[in-house]
Amino acid sequence: xxxxxxxxxxxxxxxxxxxNKVYDKxxxxxxxxxxxxxxxxxGCIGMCYREPLVEVIDETGSYLYGEINEEKAVEIFDxxxxxxxxxxxxIVKSDLFESKDDNFWExxxxxxxxxxxxxxxxxxxxxxxxxxxxxxxxxxxGKISKEQVIQTVLDSGIRGRGGGGFPTGxxxxxxxxxxxxxxxxxxxxxxxxxGAFMDRSLLEGxxxxxxxxxxxxxxxxxxxxxxxxxRAEYPLAxxxxxxxxxxxxxxxxxxxDIMGVKGFNFNLYVKEGAGAFVCGEETALxxxxxxxxxxxxxxxxxxxxxxxxGKPSNINNVETFANIPYILLNGAESFAKYGTExxxxxxxxxxxxxxxxxxxxxxxxxxSIKDIIFKLGGGITDGKKFKxxxxxGPSGGCIPEYLADTIVDYDSVNxxxxxxxxxxxxxxxxxxxxxxxxxxxxxxxxxxxxGKCTFCRVGxxxxxxxxxxxxxxxxxxxxxxxxxELAYQIKDNSLCGLxxxxxxxxxxxxxxxxxEYEAHIKDKKCPALNCKKLITYTVNPxxxxxxxxxxxxxxxxxxxxxxxxxxxxxxxxxxxxxMCFSKCKFDAITLS
Amino acid sequence: xxxxxxxxxxEAALKSSVDLALIDPLIEKFxxxxxxxxxxxxGTQDVYGYLPKESFVKIAELTGLKLSExxxxxxxxxxxxxxxxxxxxxxxxHGTACHVQNATAISEAVEDALGIKDGETTEDRLFTLESVAxxxxxxxxxxxxxxxxxxxKLTGNQAVKIVKEIKIKESN
Numbered sequence: 001x002x003x004x005x006x007x008x009x010x011x012x013x014x015x016x017x018x019x020n021k022v023y024d025k026x027x028x029x030x031x032x033x034x035x036x037x038x039x040x041x042x043g044c045i046g047m048c049y050r051e052p053l054v055e056v057i058d059e060t061g062s063y064l065y066g067e068i069n070e071e072k073a074v075e076i077f078d079x080x081x082x083x084x085x086x087x088x089x090x091i092v093k094s095d096l097f098e099s100k101d102d103n104f105w106e107x108x109x110x111x112x113x114x115x116x117x118x119x120x121x122x123x124x125x126x127x128x129x130x131x132x133x134x135x136x137x138x139x140x141x142g143k144i145s146k147e148q149v150i151q152t153v154l155d156s157g158i159r160g161r162g163g164g165g166f167p168t169g170x171x172x173x174x175x176x177x178x179x180x181x182x183x184x185x186x187x188x189x190x191x192x193x194x195g196a197f198m199d200r201s202l203l204e205g206x207x208x209x210x211x212x213x214x215x216x217x218x219x220x221x222x223x224x225x226x227x228x229x230x231r232a233e234y235p236l237a238x239x240x241x242x243x244x245x246x247x248x249x250x251x252x253x254x255x256x257d258i259m260g261v262k263g264f265n266f267n268l269y270v271k272e273g274a275g276a277f278v279c280g281e282e283t284a285l286x287x288x289x290x291x292x293x294x295x296x297x298x299x300x301x302x303x304x305x306x307x308x309x310g311k312p313s314n315i316n317n318v319e320t321f322a323n324i325p326y327i328l329l330n331g332a333e334s335f336a337k338y339g340t341e342x343x344x345x346x347x348x349x350x351x352x353x354x355x356x357x358x359x360x361x362x363x364x365x366x367x368s369i370k371d372i373i374f375k376l377g378g379g380i381t382d383g384k385k386f387k388x389x390x391x392x393g394p395s396g397g398c399i400p401e402y403l404a405d406t407i408v409d410y411d412s413v414n415x416x417x418x419x420x421x422x423x424x425x426x427x428x429x430x431x432x433x434x435x436x437x438x439x440x441x442x443x444x445x446x447x448x449x450x451g452k453c454t455f456c457r458v459g460x461x462x463x464x465x466x467x468x469x470x471x472x473x474x475x476x477x478x479x480x481x482x483x484x485e486l487a488y489q490i491k492d493n494s495l496c497g498l499x500x501x502x503x504x505x506x507x508x509x510x511x512x513x514x515x516e517y518e519a520h521i522k523d524k525k526c527p528a529l530n531c532k533k534l535i536t537y538t539v540n541p542x543x544x545x546x547x548x549x550x551x552x553x554x555x556x557x558x559x560x561x562x563x564x565x566x567x568x569x570x571x572x573x574x575x576x577x578x579m580c581f582s583k584c585k586f587d588a589i590t591l592s
Numbered sequence: 593x594x595x596x597x598x599x600x601x602x603e604a605a606l607k608s609s610v611d612l613a614l615i616d617p618l619i620e621k622f623x624x625x626x627x628x629x630x631x632x633x634x635g636t637q638d639v640y641g642y643l644p645k646e647s648f649v650k651i652a653e654l655t656g657l658k659l660s661e662x663x664x665x666x667x668x669x670x671x672x673x674x675x676x677x678x679x680x681x682x683x684x685x686h687g688t689a690c691h692v693q694n695a696t697a698i699s700e701a702v703e704d705a706l707g708i709k710d711g712e713t714t715e716d717r718l719f720t721l722e723s724v725a726x727x728x729x730x731x732x733x734x735x736x737x738x739x740x741x742x743x744x745k746l747t748g749n750q751a752v753k754i755v756k757e758i759k760i761k762e763s764n
Binding site: 012013015016017048049051191192193194195196197200232233234235272273274275276277288289290291292293294309350351352353354358359390393424426428432437440441444450578582 | 626627628629630631633634661664665668669670671672686687688689690691692693697724725726727728729730731732733735740742743744748
């Protein structure tokens with residue numbers, strides 16, 4: 001009989017929710033009772049909204065428990081692990097029971113995330129047991145040529161998962177064709193999009209898959225040096241990558257004469273970013289590795305000709321690399337059978353915002369946005385009305401509710417004015433102000449602009465000023481037109497992707513939510529009741545009990561009224577801080 | 593004039609209260625490596641918590657890196673700090689997911705409680721408040737990070753409570 005396994009999801013989000021305490025508790029209980037079970041740390045299982053997650057796999061099947069704290073852990077230990085009686089109340093997924101969360105998994109196909117939440121990311125043996133390093137082994141033992149590897153990648157139809165959507169196989173072919181004494185292969189793990197965490201999940205949950213993808217890439221294009229450029233804000237990902245690289249080197253998957261093949265050398269290391277969004281752009285990333293300010297360079301020459309240190313270089317995203325071993329092991333068709341005509345395979349999305357089931361999901365390309373949000377995502381929080389979904393971060397745009405039938409593939413998403421991006425999907429409801437969202441992104445790109453191109457440096461600043469004015473109720477006639485004019489100027493006159501796409505959040509919100517802009521400018525109203533300067537707080541005479549809590553908490557003493565009498569907010573003194581609203585226990589403060 | 597100023601700074605560096613010997617091993621390790629500027633600055637910041645002016649002068653002298661280049665890089669990346677920071681750095685996430693879940697309220701509450709603005713340090717050098725772009729815990733928004741600990745699904749009041757608890761612990 002196999003030992004009962006207990007897996008605890010210990011990725012950043014699990015840890016933030018308290019999974020470490022649960023792990024320690026279970027470990028202590030196991031030691032105290034000397035119970036013969038296997039306690040394992042694993043990566044992100046994907047169900048972030050139910051963190052901390054604990055999975056028990058015994059001879060009857062698998063049971064995933066959600067929202068576990070130390071107390072519940074004791075209960076699971078006593079009942080399930082000691083007496084084989086599963087604690088049904090906490091189960092969120094099981095082969096044996098139905099659960100209200102089952103729809104979260106429906107339609108998901110795990111290719112990139114195949115091992116996340118399954119294996120211990122800090123143990124290379126587990127990766128090997130799950131077909132790990134088998135793809136590279138097959139290639140080297142079967143003497144499969146570089147050309148064949150590239151052809152398989154091309155046939156699979158995989159396109160850059162970082163958001164660009166350039167066919168990976170083609171990129172590899174360009175880099176392979178350029179002869180040089182040293183070539184570089186780089187993994188872009190500088191996941192800077194606010195609202196996206198797919199790459200973090202992958203790196204924390206299955207670092208070896210990314211490393212194997214890099215080894216295969218290095219073989220195909222003939223690169224002897226590799227760099228994983230990871231943002232410093234992901235300390236756990238960096239730690240696990242370094243552990244994995246050490247293990248892979250020891251086992252001979254990295255280093256000199258890999259797996260006994262003379263002359264196949266590949267050296268890989270992790271480079272920590274220093275916090276600059278623009279470094280997600282490939283030429284800026286290379287400048288940053290070289291120790292300079294991360295400013296994009298002019299292309300051509302393209303990195304495939306002259307990239308890092310002037311040598312031919314190839315750069316792909318984390319998720320792209322994680323897919324590569326699967327494709328090479330199972331054949332191009334195993335990947336290409338999913339998806340649409342021009343966008344093959346699956347895509348990982350990070351579902352966040354006003355959604356019930358926030359987490360990471362992997363679905364075949366071609367699924368509709370509506371299905372992702374309402375089926376997998378479980379709909380909008382608090383039963384509110386769905387307004388829009390933001391795709392592609394600061395380079396993307398907002399897709400309105402009436403276009404929710406749009407399917408996720410590169411071309412369909414582009415047609416809406418948004419971009420596929422790396423996979424961040426931030427859901428917004430009726431309380432989200434679209435002008436404020438546009439302002440939020442412009443504030444971000446304005447701060448992150450490297451300053452090289454005037455249009456991006458100054459233009460985003462001017463756009464931000466206009467948006468700030470509008471959200472503060474000082475919008476003027478003609479502001480929308482001015483925003484549009486600036487947007488097209490910035491798009492046309494910027495060197496890199498950051499500037500060329502920076503106006504997208506503004507353009508898509510103007511396109512789909514022009515009425516909200518107009519309400520701010522003409523009527524001085526914020527329909528979502530979000531922009532502070534444009535809302536009024538009043539006391540509802542019917543529910544006010546005269547408890548004086550609001551008056552006591554008002555920082556500007558703008559509320560008058562004696563005990564047990566109706567209170568009154570003096571609008572001239574009110575600074576719309578919302579303190580009374582949050583303190584009132586009787587819902588007697590109304591927003592309008 | 594310029595030469596004089598640099599000489600003065602060198603002198604100041606020698607007399608400084610910062611123990612510059614602490615970064616000797618770091619400089620030795622990266623001295624001859626290409627692309628060493630960012631790792632050296634990162635290492636220096638790990639030692640002091642920020643980049644002291646004196647350290648720039650010393651690194652420049654020993655590695656041949658130009659002061660202007662170093663300053664350019666140090667001010668380009670958000671990771672680098674030119675001023676000393678508090679013992680605890682309170683990072684309030686302002687990623688998209690946190691923004692739509694009202695991260696501003698968290699920042700404002702902490703600002704009020706500590707009496708400092710974003711980017712500032714309290715007088716007792718206990719806390720520095722920072723807004724950060726994204727901590728990658730989007731489905732637990734809004735979040736805040738202090739040290740290695742991440743606090744999830746916060747409200748303004750909870751955030752203030754956490755900060756105050758640390759303050760009480762420190763004063764004991």
